[in-house]
Amino acid sequence: MKSNSSIRLTDHIRSLSFLFINIRDKVLDTQTHPSTIKFFRGVISVWVVCNTLMLLPAAEHFWSSHSYIPATDLKDATLWKTSLNLLSLEVVAPHYHWFLVAQLLVAICAGLSFAPRVSSALLYFLTMNLDNRAMVIQDGGNNLMHIVLFLLIFMTPHSSARNPSLRSFSNSLSNMAFFMVRAQVALVYATAGLLKVQGELWPKGVALYYTMNVLEYGNKFVGGLMADFPLLLAAGCLVTVLFQVTFPILIWPRATRPLLMAAGTFFHLSIVFVMGLTSFGFALCASYFIFYTDRQAEKTLSWLRPRARVVAAFDADCGICQSFARWVKRFDWFNLITPSSAQDPANQVLKSVPLEHRLKVLQATCGKSHVEGYDAIVAVISRLPLLIPIVPVLQTIGYLGLGDVLYARIAQNRSRTCSVPQTPSKGKRMLTRFSRPVASTLCTVLISSLISSPATALPHALQPRPMLPSETRELLNQIEAEGSTQAMTRFLTPSVTQAIRDYSRLEDSAIRKNPADPYAATPAVYGAAAAGGAAAKVVEHVWDRYVGNGRIAARVINDRNFDLSKTTSEVGISPVDVGAFAAPVWLQQSAGNIETRVASNTFKNAALLRSYPEIRSLVEYNRPVTSEFVNQYRKQARDYVNNNPQAQWVMAVGGAAAAAVGYKAAEYALNQMGARTSELIRRAQFNDRAFDLR
Amino acid sequence: MKRTILFFVPALILGAHLLMTVLYLIPVNPASKYYLPTVQAYIEPVFSQNWGLFAPEPATSSLQFWFRCETTDGQQSDWQDPIYQLIKDHHEFPFSFRGKLTYVYQSIARDLLNAHVEKKNAQECSSEKCLAAIRAELTSTPEFALARRWSLDLCRAQNSKPIRSLQFQVLKIFPKPYSERHSPQATGRIEAVPFDPIYL
Numbered sequence: 001m002k003s004n005s006s007i008r009l010t011d012h013i014r015s016l017s018f019l020f021i022n023i024r025d026k027v028l029d030t031q032t033h034p035s036t037i038k039f040f041r042g043v044i045s046v047w048v049v050c051n052t053l054m055l056l057p058a059a060e061h062f063w064s065s066h067s068y069i070p071a072t073d074l075k076d077a078t079l080w081k082t083s084l085n086l087l088s089l090e091v092v093a094p095h096y097h098w099f100l101v102a103q104l105l106v107a108i109c110a111g112l113s114f115a116p117r118v119s120s121a122l123l124y125f126l127t128m129n130l131d132n133r134a135m136v137i138q139d140g141g142n143n144l145m146h147i148v149l150f151l152l153i154f155m156t157p158h159s160s161a162r163n164p165s166l167r168s169f170s171n172s173l174s175n176m177a178f179f180m181v182r183a184q185v186a187l188v189y190a191t192a193g194l195l196k197v198q199g200e201l202w203p204k205g206v207a208l209y210y211t212m213n214v215l216e217y218g219n220k221f222v223g224g225l226m227a228d229f230p231l232l233l234a235a236g237c238l239v240t241v242l243f244q245v246t247f248p249i250l251i252w253p254r255a256t257r258p259l260l261m262a263a264g265t266f267f268h269l270s271i272v273f274v275m276g277l278t279s280f281g282f283a284l285c286a287s288y289f290i291f292y293t294d295r296q297a298e299k300t301l302s303w304l305r306p307r308a309r310v311v312a313a314f315d316a317d318c319g320i321c322q323s324f325a326r327w328v329k330r331f332d333w334f335n336l337i338t339p340s341s342a343q344d345p346a347n348q349v350l351k352s353v354p355l356e357h358r359l360k361v362l363q364a365t366c367g368k369s370h371v372e373g374y375d376a377i378v379a380v381i382s383r384l385p386l387l388i389p390i391v392p393v394l395q396t397i398g399y400l401g402l403g404d405v406l407y408a409r410i411a412q413n414r415s416r417t418c419s420v421p422q423t424p425s426k427g428k429r430m431l432t433r434f435s436r437p438v439a440s441t442l443c444t445v446l447i448s449s450l451i452s453s454p455a456t457a458l459p460h461a462l463q464p465r466p467m468l469p470s471e472t473r474e475l476l477n478q479i480e481a482e483g484s485t486q487a488m489t490r491f492l493t494p495s496v497t498q499a500i501r502d503y504s505r506l507e508d509s510a511i512r513k514n515p516a517d518p519y520a521a522t523p524a525v526y527g528a529a530a531a532g533g534a535a536a537k538v539v540e541h542v543w544d545r546y547v548g549n550g551r552i553a554a555r556v557i558n559d560r561n562f563d564l565s566k567t568t569s570e571v572g573i574s575p576v577d578v579g580a581f582a583a584p585v586w587l588q589q590s591a592g593n594i595e596t597r598v599a600s601n602t603f604k605n606a607a608l609l610r611s612y613p614e615i616r617s618l619v620e621y622n623r624p625v626t627s628e629f630v631n632q633y634r635k636q637a638r639d640y641v642n643n644n645p646q647a648q649w650v651m652a653v654g655g656a657a658a659a660a661v662g663y664k665a666a667e668y669a670l671n672q673m674g675a676r677t678s679e680l681i682r683r684a685q686f687n688d689r690a691f692d693l694r
Numbered sequence: 695m696k697r698t699i700l701f702f703v704p705a706l707i708l709g710a711h712l713l714m715t716v717l718y719l720i721p722v723n724p725a726s727k728y729y730l731p732t733v734q735a736y737i738e739p740v741f742s743q744n745w746g747l748f749a750p751e752p753a754t755s756s757l758q759f760w761f762r763c764e765t766t767d768g769q770q771s772d773w774q775d776p777i778y779q780l781i782k783d784h785h786e787f788p789f790s791f792r793g794k795l796t797y798v799y800q801s802i803a804r805d806l807l808n809a810h811v812e813k814k815n816a817q818e819c820s821s822e823k824c825l826a827a828i829r830a831e832l833t834s835t836p837e838f839a840l841a842r843r844w845s846l847d848l849c850r851a852q853n854s855k856p857i858r859s860l861q862f863q864v865l866k867i868f869p870k871p872y873s874e875r876h877s878p879q880a881t882g883r884i885e886a887v888p889f890d891p892i893y894l
Contacts, residue, residue, distance in 0.1 A: 024697060024698065024701040025697075027701055028697055028700055028701055054789060054790060054791055054794075055791045055794055056791070057790075057791055058791040058792075058794075058795055061791075061795055061798060062791075062794070062798070067798070068798055068799070068802055068840060068843070068844055069798055069801070070836070070840070078739075080739055081739065134794075134798075136797055136798055136801035137794040137795075137797040137798060139797075140744075140745065140746075140747050143742075143743055143744065143745075144743075146742075147740075147741055147743060150740055150741070165696065165700060168697065168700045169700050169703075169704070172700055172701055172703075172704040172705075173704050175704075176704040176705065176707065176708040179708060180708060180711060180712070183712055183715075184715070187715060187716070187719060187745070188743075188745045188747075190719075191719045191745035192745045192746070192747040192748075192749050193749075195745070195746060195747075195749035195750045196748075196749040196750060198721070198749075198750045199749055199750030199751045200750075200751065201751055201752060201754070202749065202750070202751075202752070206872050207748070207751070207752040208752070209869070209872055209875070210752055210753070210754045210869050210872075211748065211752040211753050211754075213869030213870070214753045214754065214755065214756045214869060215756040215758075215778070215781055215867070216753065216756055216757075216781060216796065216800075217753050218869075219785070223869075227875040227876065272788060273788065276781075276784050276785050276788040276793055277793075278788045278789055278793060279794075693754055693868060693871060693882075
């Protein structure tokens with residue numbers, strides 16, 4: 001045994017050594033992402049150029065010596081600080097124009113990877129000098145760009161050093177700097193996400209309402225939407241937080257990366273167009289290109305090279321194909337596309353492609369390279385000057401694997417009976433792979449949004465399933481078998497427990513008979529509602545036993561929530577409270593909207609609650625129970641409600657079952673997400689005022 | 695061995711850099727507090743960063759700077775907000791310098807407001823008399839001088855006649871509270887810091 005262990009240990013050490021040597025050699029001998037570095041440097045340079053050009057018309061206000069921006073005090077500054085604040089020196093300040101011109105020229109050189117390290121160093125120096133002079137106009141985007149520009153100094157697509165050691169060191173440095181930029185982008189989101197979780201308005205789901213109604217960042221239309229559609233508001237806030245928190249993790253696996261990049265691009269473009277944070281939004285979008293794989297970068301770079309003529313083979317018998325061909329020819333201003341017929345047997349360019357396949361999928365040939373389907377569409381469109389701006393969007397769609405899916409859908413609906421191959425496309429495979437995690441993420445978000453958001457000051461519960469007396473009987477038997485009868489009596493009070501027992505003794509047929517009656521009210525309903533309370537407790541019991549929501553003290557629905565003597569403010573939201581809100585609604589309908597006025601006035605939000613489908617379902621559930629006895633017990637019910645205010649608490653228990661499921665699920669989801677559930681819940685109340693600024 | 699060293703040196707730099715960055719960004723804790731001087735000395739000259747990005751709380755108020763002028767012939771203008779139109783124009787077309795120009799003007803208002811709040815908090819001031827004394831104190835600060843210069847430039851740009859006096863105030867305007875989002879009022883709470891007229 002001992003010798004076996006030693007052998008295994010030696011094997012492990014040896015395999016680790018090999019792994020280390022492999023990594024070391026890869027890092028020292030090659031540039032891991034030469035095309036990505038080249039492309040990324042180009043994108044960053046484009047951002048710098050665009051940002052400067054945007055500010056250029058008001059250059060005087062930002063950089064001149066008589067601008068309203070105070071110069072940096074360089075009295076005790078270090079040499080490094082002084083060198084990056086030259087425009088704060090009186091001698092240099094009037095010559096800010098030269099810095100601008102130099103920055104633009106150097107940015108173009110850096111973008112074209114001309115002397116990449118030197119041009120990057122110069123670009124960093126010039127950008128820092130300009131930005132430090134106009135410090136007050138800098139935002140997070142500029143901040144990120146400063147760090148990226150500095151790290152770009154160490155990155156080069158190809159090391160030109162002749163000395164092998166120097167070349168290895170250069171490669172190593174470049175690869176490390178490349179990784180640092182990636183890590184830096186991930187850290188931006190990690191920090192922003194975690195800080196948001198610590199705040200008050202983001203977890204409450206109202207942060208976007210306030211931001212959208214602030215003049216500087218707001219948008220009247222979106223602000224109105226946020227005010228009118230609480231679910232949209234809550235989802236917007238929580239999805240933002242979720243995106244930022246998960247980004248640093250999900251951006252690394254290649255499977256999830258395209259999804260994150262697409263979501264992030266959408267997120268930041270909406271920041272540009274809705275909030276007006278132009279340079280910030282584009283800076284963050286630009287930073288995503290560091291996560292491009294080398295192949296993707298190479299592919300994108302190839303599009304930027306001078307365009308070559310492309311021969312596209314359109315199906316002559318397909319209406320949509322011919323329309324597309326005519327449309328393409330109309331906008332082909334530089335005559336870069338040669339349309340040809342896919343049916344033409346003499347088509348020399350496409351002779352390697354079988355005729356049958358040509359008719360199914362659009363073919364495009366450019367020199368020696370050949371593409372088909374969605375890629376062929378992109379190849380054609382990228383040669384139309386008018387449509388060049390949408391090429392990155394089309395490429396992103398292709399990158400996500402959705403292009404093939406779209407193409408297949410369109411091709412299947414063509415006028416002729418041709419179709420694309422039925423083998424699962426890359427897009428379909430990707431969608432299938434993602435469907436489950438995406439669905440689960442969406443569920444988590446939705447469930448999370450149920451807590452402490454204005455949309456759900458009352459939590460959404462699962463639709464309550466009508467519980468027949470026989471089922472209640474079974475439930476009671478189970479509880480008894482588990483030895484939990486005493487606990488149930490303690491939680492629900494003896495009178496409620498007795499009501500449950502009374503209800504369970506009814507025949508199921510008594511419940512099923514008779515249509516709905518708006519004036520229905522009966523003590524049997526009392527039992528039905530109480531049975532719901534028992535169901536809630538069972539939900540709680542079963543959930544805690546088989547799923548587990550963490551420490552009892554940290555639970556949303558802890559045992560104290562079932563104590564009827566406690567108030568909402570003491571224990572937070574409880575299913576009992578939910579039921580209590582439901583009670584007046586039900587009582588109003590069941591007892592004729594008159595006698596229960598006192599009860600409903602107790603709860604200011606009763607009218608609001610009526611709009612919730614769960615409450616309506618609860619009422620509907622109770623109605624058939626009552627209808628049989630309506631004539632006999634109507635008066636009795638009125639008297640009962642008027643004379644016995646405790647009735648509302650009994651009804652409160654009725655809402656518990658449904659609410660318990662919703663709450664336990666939401667609590668579980670939030671616990672899983674690491675959020676401070678109990679604190680969130682403590683803050684939540686049944687009043688919109690909880691979402692106001694203090 | 696040489697290759698291993700060539701690998702490890704940048705790797706150590708990378709590790710140290712990431713560690714420093716994380717220590718700089720995480721909320722204050724015993725470790726970050728202990729290493730704060732070292733971390734700051736490393737990060738701030740080159741890698742200074744702040745990723746608040748509307749966190750922990752988003753923007754919840756709008757900052758405005760109102761001014762009015764009086765010419766030597768006694769004509770007084772209404773209160774005007776030079777930033778408002780700039781922001782409106784920027785939202786209509788976000789690809790211009792206007793967005794960043796609002797940053798410049800708002801920084802003037804913000805610095806003045808911050809100086810006011812700082813003094814008010816330091817002196818635990820609440821009475822009107824005390825607040826007036828603070829406003830008087832502020833007139834000698836560079837923040838006030840910059841606000842005065844800007845207002846004067848705006849007044850001169852609008853009036854051909856010589857300016858006799860000018861006055862400005864900084865306002866913090868909050869959106870309507872969420873519970874009152876459908877109320878007819880245009881905004882929520884407004885906090886104004888008016889300054890005494892300046893006679894030239």
